[in-house]
Amino acid sequence: MPEIIIFGKVFFLMSFKTRFFRIINPISKCFSFGGFSGFLPAGQLVLVYHLVSDEDVKHAKHLFPYRSAAQFEKDLDFLSKNFEFINWEDYLSRKKTSRPGILLTFDDGYSEFSDVIAPILLRKGIFAIHYINPKFIDNKDMMWRNKASLIVSEIIENESLQRKLIQYTDFGNDLNHDTNSILKINYQNRKKLDDIAIHLEIDFDNYLLKNPVYLTTSQLNRLKTDGFGFASHGWDHPLYNQLSLAGQLENTQKSFDYMQEHQFLKDSFAFPFTDHLIKNDFFDSVFRQNPDLKVTFGAAGLKQDSYPKNIQRIPIEIGTYSAEAILKNEIIYYYLLKSVNKNTINRS
Ligand SMILES: [Zn+2]
Structure with a gap:
């Protein structure tokens, strides 16, 4: 990729x-x-x-x-x-x-x-x-970059998630509360994508169940x-x-x-x-x-x-x-x- x-x-x-x-x-x-x-x-x-x-x-x-x-x-x-x-x-x-x-x-x-x-x-x-x-x-499981794209898609589509993102307190000093920052999260910090998803109530497992992302x-x-x-x-x-x-x-x-x-x-x-x-x-x-x-x-x-x-x-x-x-x-x-x-x- x-x-x-x-x-x-x-x-x-x-x-x-x-x-x-x-x-x-x-x-x-x-x-x-x-x-x-x-x-x-x-x-x-x-x-x-x-x-x-x-x-x-x-x-x-x-x-x-x-x-x-x-x-x-x-x-x-x-x-x-x-x-x-x-x-x-x-x-x-x-x-x-x-x-x-x-x-x-x-x-x-x-x-x-x-x-x-x-x-x-x-x-x-x-x-x-x-x-x-x-x-x-x-x-x-979902690849970390696909998680980032999915989170950003959901935030853009859903105004209540935009408000909720602002309440997420653990972005770190180098990141802002915006979608660009989510796309900048790197491999080493990929766990942060899971934390943000939990905060925004985005369920990766459920998404994968409904939309098979990868080959079987x-x-x-x-x-x-x-x-x-x-x-x-x-x-x-x-x-x-x-x-x-x-x-x-x-x-x-x-x-x-x-x-x-x-x-x-x-x-x-x-x-x-x-x-x-x-x-x-x-x-x-x-x-x-x-x-x-x-x-x-x-x-x-x-x-x-x-x-x-x-x-x-x-x-x-x-x-x-x-x-x-x-x-x-x-x-x-x-x-x-x-x-x-x-x-x-x-x-x-
Ligand atoms: Zn690739």
Whole structure:
């Protein structure tokens, strides 16, 4: 979940890129994608989505702008014309394709993958790999960021909750009594979201019962039979750079154990949020401890990475831009960064 609202330097980098897209988009949209495709820096691109829905998804709407089914199909039609969709084996074998290869990935294990996304992909014969957090499978708990979005949705919809929020006394000195402050609560302080929910009488368990947010084990097994891949997105979606090295490895290993137990994929891993500030120590250890692991994924867009087995995906849910607009703008942004030697993420 590489979100718009994220923390520290990542927020600055994202907002700089978002501002750049806003400036460049009126120009790039005057040109067809054909003129850009020759400038793609890699033969294979990896895109990342989270969810596709025509509904008002309270637990996600304040985190990222998701596609409607029609918008998603429009993206796929554009991508089909300009790329060749590849499956997981093609990606790992670097299969040569006549047009640039493109791999679709999804993060977070949202139930819409079963209800909305998979039927579209199956109809079009497109493969996707989905990075999931085992802790939330079967709707046993809600991911902390989804809790934040749900609380904010309920407050906006209900004036009495707005008044009640002001009475909540335990926000801490760095936060105000507003919805932005709720969205800024970080992984380490995630318990505060439970406390606020209790104060506002928002029942996460009841919400999950009425609105299954995540995929279930039986859905995962059916989708696996349909040909989709499932792999690790960490155990419970922490922001990795807020964990110690031991915490990063523990969270990852716990999720790999789940993949092993359920016979899902163990040869890739996608960082929750971002791999920003993740050091070589983590990569060296996780690849050494997991001989099946071949690649890890960040979501920093078109960028190289000093750790060769860590590949950056392109986040597609940015503003209201189509996949075509995002790819054009990513290509321009890549060459802007390259001109000042900033197109590689260097790790220590
Ligand atoms: Zn995520």
